[in-house]
Amino acid sequence: MTEDKQEVRAKDRLASRSGTAASVVYGSLIGFLAGLVGLGGAELRIPFILYYLDMSLDDMIVVNLLTSLAASSFNLAARLQAGIWSSDATVVSAAMIVGSLPGAYAGATLSHRVTRRALKGFIATILTFVVARVAFGLIFPPGKSQGAALVPELFLSILTGFGVGIISGAVGVAGGEYRIPVLTYVLGFPIKIAGSVSQLVTLPTTAVSLLRHRRFSPFSKRALRGTLVLGVPSVAGGVLSGLLVASVPVVYIELLFALILSYTVLRIVWELAGRN
Numbered sequence: 159m160t161e162d163k164q165e166v167r168a169k170d171r172l173a174s175r176s177g178t179a180a181s182v183v184y185g186s187l188i189g190f191l192a193g194l195v196g197l198g199g200a201e202l203r204i205p206f207i208l209y210y211l212d213m214s215l216d217d218m219i220v221v222n223l224l225t226s227l228a229a230s231s232f233n234l235a236a237r238l239q240a241g242i243w244s245s246d247a248t249v250v251s252a253a254m255i256v257g258s259l260p261g262a263y264a265g266a267t268l269s270h271r272v273t274r275r276a277l278k279g280f281i282a283t284i285l286t287f288v289v290a291r292v293a294f295g296l297i298f299p300p301g302k303s304q305g306a307a308l309v310p311e312l313f314l315s316i317l318t319g320f321g322v323g324i325i326s327g328a329v330g331v332a333g334g335e336y337r338i339p340v341l342t343y344v345l346g347f348p349i350k351i352a353g354s355v356s357q358l359v360t361l362p363t364t365a366v367s368l369l370r371h372r373r374f375s376p377f378s379k380r381a382l383r384g385t386l387v388l389g390v391p392s393v394a395g396g397v398l399s400g401l402l403v404a405s406v407p408v409v410y411i412e413l414l415f416a417l418i419l420s421y422t423v424l425r426i427v428w429e430l431a432g433r434n
Contacts, residue, residue, distance in 0.1 A: 196353015
């Protein structure tokens with residue numbers, strides 16, 4: 159399918175009532191599920207944006223970053239109101255932000271200098287690691303205690319922030335799927351506080367990624383419309399899950415999350431193999 163035909167299909171799907179309704183329902187669901195874990199939900203929106211809305215990779219990145227920025231902001235506010243935070247989380251969050259900003263800048267630059275096939279292959283590879291991480295987390299639950307942040311831990315937080323920032327800028331994701339394993343399995347934060355830390359670090363990371371992408375090319379009207387129909391319900395779902403996260407277990411959410419990501423990987427691999 160040519161790029162022109164893809165753009166026509168994307169425009170028609172976004173403009174239709176069925177496309178708008180599906181976007182609202184899907185955006186609400188993903189905003190809710192992602193908010194429970196402490197994610198922006200970008201990886202879960204990738205298959206919907208690419209394969210249902212038929213949007214280009216550039217537009218997908220913009221829609222995901224804008225939607226993640228909005229949803230994470232409101233979800234974090236609800237989490238903080240519920241008291242899901244700690245003093246140690248503040249220090250580690252600051253260290254991750256220090257690393258995330260240059261990483262996001264570099265990642266956004268990289269995304270405009272590689273082929274679309276290579277970028278899709280990168281997305282599939284990253285999502286495969288995410289599925290493996292989720293499966294590992296279901297089998298081996300993270301620790302439950304966290305001591306004061308030490309110098310090696312802060313250095314690791316900066317490095318993690320930089321690496322995740324590159325992924326965020328290049329692929330258009332918030333990056334919580336990669337921060338949370340470090341926060342839980344290495345630094346020992348409880349999963350819910352790790353989610354709050356991730357949401358906080360998401361905000362400046364996605365903002366820098368967006369500014370860098372905007373420098374390369376203006377945001378298209380299709381990307382802005384896709385952000386509207388997906389972003390508003392995602393924010394609503396994120397606020398609701400932020401209010402409920404203190405009392406809702408995440409094990410079922412992580413299982414569903416792994417299944418959806420597995421589907422995304424299979425779809426991208428199938429496309430890269432030349433089978434539509």
